[in-house]
Amino acid sequence: MDFRNSVRDLDVLKDCEVIEGFLSILLFDNVNETELMKLQFPRLTEITDYFLLYRVNGLRSVGQLFPNLSVIRGQALFEDVYAFVVFEMTSLQEIGLHSLTDIMRGNVYIDKNPSLCFVHTVDWDRIIHDKSGKNLIKSLKPENECPICSNDELVEDHTTAVCPRSAVTISDKERSRERYLCWNKNHHQKIFRSNCTACNDNGQCCSPECLGGCSNQNNSQCTVCRNLALLFEDKKECVQECPANYYKYLDRRCVTKEECINMKRPIDYQSVNNDGEYPYKVFNNSCLLHCPVNHKSDNYTCVPCDGRCEKYCDGINIDSITIAKQLRGCTHIRGSLEIQIRRGTNVVAELEENLSMIEEIEGYLKIVRSFSLVSLNFLKNLKKIKGKFLDNQKYVFIILDNQNLQELWDWSNNRTLTIENGKLFFHFNPKLCFNKILQLKEVAHLNDFTDLEVAPNSNGDKIACDVKPLHVNITKIGTRSVTLEWRQFQMKDDQRKLLGYIVYLIEAPYKNVTIYDGRDACGQDDWRVYDVAVQETDQTVTQLLPNLKPYRQYAFFVKTYTIASEKTGAQSDIMYFMTLPSIPSSPQNLQVYSNASDSLIIRWSPPLDPNGNVTHYIVSGKKHNDEYMLRDRDYCKDPPVLVSEDKRQPPIQTTPPPKNESCHCEGKASNRVIDADEGEARIKFEDLLHNLVYQKRPPNVNSTESRKKRDTSNLTYAGELQNVTTKLTDSDISVSPEFNGKVQNSTENGTDIWESFNFTVYGETEFFINRLHHYTLYEISVQACREKEGKDDTESPCSSTSIKTDRTKSKRE
Numbered sequence: 001m002d003f004r005n006s007v008r009d010l011d012v013l014k015d016c017e018v019i020e021g022f023l024s025i026l027l028f029d030n031v032n033e034t035e036l037m038k039l040q041f042p043r044l045t046e047i048t049d050y051f052l053l054y055r056v057n058g059l060r061s062v063g064q065l066f067p068n069l070s071v072i073r074g075q076a077l078f079e080d081v082y083a084f085v086v087f088e089m090t091s092l093q094e095i096g097l098h099s100l101t102d103i104m105r106g107n108v109y110i111d112k113n114p115s116l117c118f119v120h121t122v123d124w125d126r127i128i129h130d131k132s133g134k135n136l137i138k139s140l141k142p143e144n145e146c147p148i149c150s151n152d153e154l155v156e157d158h159t160t161a162v163c164p165r166s167a168v169t170i171s172d173k174e175r176s177r178e179r180y181l182c183w184n185k186n187h188h189q190k191i192f193r194s195n196c197t198a199c200n201d202n203g204q205c206c207s208p209e210c211l212g213g214c215s216n217q218n219n220s221q222c223t224v225c226r227n228l229a230l231l232f233e234d235k236k237e238c239v240q241e242c243p244a245n246y247y248k249y250l251d252r253r254c255v256t257k258e259e260c261i262n263m264k265r266p267i268d269y270q271s272v273n274n275d276g277e278y279p280y281k282v283f284n285n286s287c288l289l290h291c292p293v294n295h296k297s298d299n300y301t302c303v304p305c306d307g308r309c310e311k312y313c314d315g316i317n318i319d320s321i322t323i324a325k326q327l328r329g330c331t332h333i334r335g336s337l338e339i340q341i342r343r344g345t346n347v348v349a350e351l352e353e354n355l356s357m358i359e360e361i362e363g364y365l366k367i368v369r370s371f372s373l374v375s376l377n378f379l380k381n382l383k384k385i386k387g388k389f390l391d392n393q394k395y396v397f398i399i400l401d402n403q404n405l406q407e408l409w410d411w412s413n414n415r416t417l418t419i420e421n422g423k424l425f426f427h428f429n430p431k432l433c434f435n436k437i438l439q440l441k442e443v444a445h446l447n448d449f450t451d452l453e454v455a456p457n458s459n460g461d462k463i464a465c466d467v468k469p470l471h472v473n474i475t476k477i478g479t480r481s482v483t484l485e486w487r488q489f490q491m492k493d494d495q496r497k498l499l500g501y502i503v504y505l506i507e508a509p510y511k512n513v514t515i516y517d518g519r520d521a522c523g524q525d526d527w528r529v530y531d532v533a534v535q536e537t538d539q540t541v542t543q544l545l546p547n548l549k550p551y552r553q554y555a556f557f558v559k560t561y562t563i564a565s566e567k568t569g570a571q572s573d574i575m576y577f578m579t580l581p582s583i584p585s586s587p588q589n590l591q592v593y594s595n596a597s598d599s600l601i602i603r604w605s606p607p608l609d610p611n612g613n614v615t616h617y618i619v620s621g622k623k624h625n626d627e628y629m630l631r632d633r634d635y636c637k638d639p640p641v642l643v644s645e646d647k648r649q650p651p652i653q654t655t656p657p658p659k660n661e662s663c664h665c666e667g668k669a670s671n672r673v674i675d676a677d678e679g680e681a682r683i684k685f686e687d688l689l690h691n692l693v694y695q696k697r698p699p700n701v702n703s704t705e706s707r708k709k710r711d712t713s714n715l716t717y718a719g720e721l722q723n724v725t726t727k728l729t730d731s732d733i734s735v736s737p738e739f740n741g742k743v744q745n746s747t748e749n750g751t752d753i754w755e756s757f758n759f760t761v762y763g764e765t766e767f768f769i770n771r772l773h774h775y776t777l778y779e780i781s782v783q784a785c786r787e788k789e790g791k792d793d794t795e796s797p798c799s800s801t802s803i804k805t806d807r808t809k810s811k812r813e
Helices: 008-013 035-036 257-261 323-325 347-355 434-443 627-632 668-693
Strands: 002-003 023-028 049-058 082-088 106-113 167-171 177-180 182-184 210-214 224-225 228-232 237-238 247-251 254-255 281-283 284-286 295-297 301-304 312-318 332-339 365-368 395-400 425-427 466-469 472-477 480-485 498-507 529-535 540-545 555-561 568-571 575-578 586-595 597-607 614-623 733-735 754-762 766-769 777-786 802-807
Touching: 002 008, 035 082, 082 668, 106 395, 224 237, 247 257, 254 257, 257 281, 281 301, 301 425, 323 347, 425 434, 425 568, 472 575, 480 555, 498 540, 529 540, 586 802, 614 766, 614 802, 754 766
Parallel strands: 002 023, 023 049, 049 082, 082 106, 228 254, 247 284, 312 332, 332 365, 365 395, 395 425, 466 568
Antiparallel strands: 167 177, 210 224, 228 237, 247 254, 281 284, 295 301, 472 480, 480 540, 498 529, 498 555, 555 568, 555 575, 586 597, 597 766, 614 754, 614 777, 733 754, 777 802
């Protein structure tokens, strides 16, 4: 729901308990503050998508409007990142959403609110389930000018009593002081006990199916259901799955089939395949607006397609990535397709994700002033432009003023394109060579065109279009570098017109790379670029490509760099090579804990950089001499801290953390880099918000509806690694034949108790070792080892060790 300019429009929220979608309140510039203070919507408890507040002058507290808002689900996020945005709210003094306990998905963005207090007195980590760390909280009122949370219970309104409170230590530059967590002076933040997911006003735990709270009389009567709500007349029951003959709707409530198919389409829904006023259908126990991939709608249900499904969508003018997302999955365009994108990030990747399924356009295709585009390969399945509707009653394919467009499509894989009616119009594309347009004419079997239709002097006038083959040899391959060699290219008349060479390099797991796929002239380019100077005295050019990754396949090509007016140049084919393997990085997340007085369980994750084919691990251990520690410690005065079993068995992190390939510099220089990156991100966010808020509606193209509901995708969670300890048998392990210079297998004199051990483990990332001494500290080491790859593989196959110590249990434990 989108509210702007008028306070009266907010009246529709009077009886709302749940907003199934987003809530945005923005651009209230000339509003009587008294009118806003009179408004309150106490019944609203849940928003399924995101909540956006922007330039609402006169609003002092969000909690004043929505005192009982408990949950923001974030099923659809603002720009796929944020669930709660508060931006440029100059009058806002507090957020005050004292009932808010859960933001299920997404992050918060709070910036440029100069009067805002009580933000850092909220523990957002308790509210936000997403731990990606993309929250941004900046530009608030200085903390020393804000009120502080009260620790006086009498100040709090006991009619809205909260769960047990928690004090927190907040550090600033000058001091550290203890404070309560609160939303304002009258409401502390709800803090649930560790065994509660929610609790009522009396501090009693609610049912695990509850979010936000529950009734004081019945702990199963939830404020918001964690999973699904099942409604019976005026009663609500929270369930994990919908019962028989009910269907899951928006992943939050259960509806009957009749309720599903009789729901009217959303106001901003764009018709697909003429599905009319009632587009909802049932499929796999769910009530859906759109059928899944490779399924089509048939009598209010989804059935598999024979081959690829046809999805018809209305013509549209794409001037932003947001508009492009409306065509995701469309195969046929009823009307014309116009593209004019001047802004955005990852433009080509986004276009390919959303437009790659289009096969047929009934009208014309027009691409104008889209500076990011290098090729049209994002329309990878386009086969036919019918030309039933023409631009200016003449033109079916218009390419105008695209400063970086270098190629139309890659025709090498027998690609075809049919243009049934209309003429071409190609002008002011300085990097699109005329021969590329002639190739289109040949493939599409078009008639000859005039200079007024396709200008030979304004297409390809700033690039070398007469390209000769350049033959490149790979002379040496190492673990982290490769050496290339080629003959000096000879210009026809004046060698000074050759300014140099450019080597383009990219990681290529498969040998299917093309020059223009995924390239974005406005910065999104995964190709690494090396500039090579002309060597005037040598006839052979040699170039080293350093800083590569071991055991990776790369693709590269080389092209000449000439003066702008030169029409002749050279370029090599795309070639591939594989770097040699190297030493693996050490195993990650090494964890050691004891489950008995004579044994240890050892777990780890594979190395982040295997740098080869990791085949086995070497697990070694030795008894650690800690008698001095036991002798010098008075255990009566300084008893050991008991560690709970769940803390002794932390889960293995199965997804490796993102690798930071940038240098880490200490001190002020590092801070400046961080501040610059954050500042740039804030500028991009502000530009994006302005573009979306003030964006014109796209023109109607052969349809009365031109906007489509924002696409909502479900989160997919990785399965958790089972916490299972397997005792390995003799067939699973073997004594390591490699001594590795550190540990040998040896037992204590006259016993079978290990003094030290060294085993090789194949195909597993955990190891169980018994026959150890009770209450003894052991030092455990794990190495990763890869297989050797031929005679040129000279580096060590085994990594450095990951080391951890742990003590076996005492016999009384």
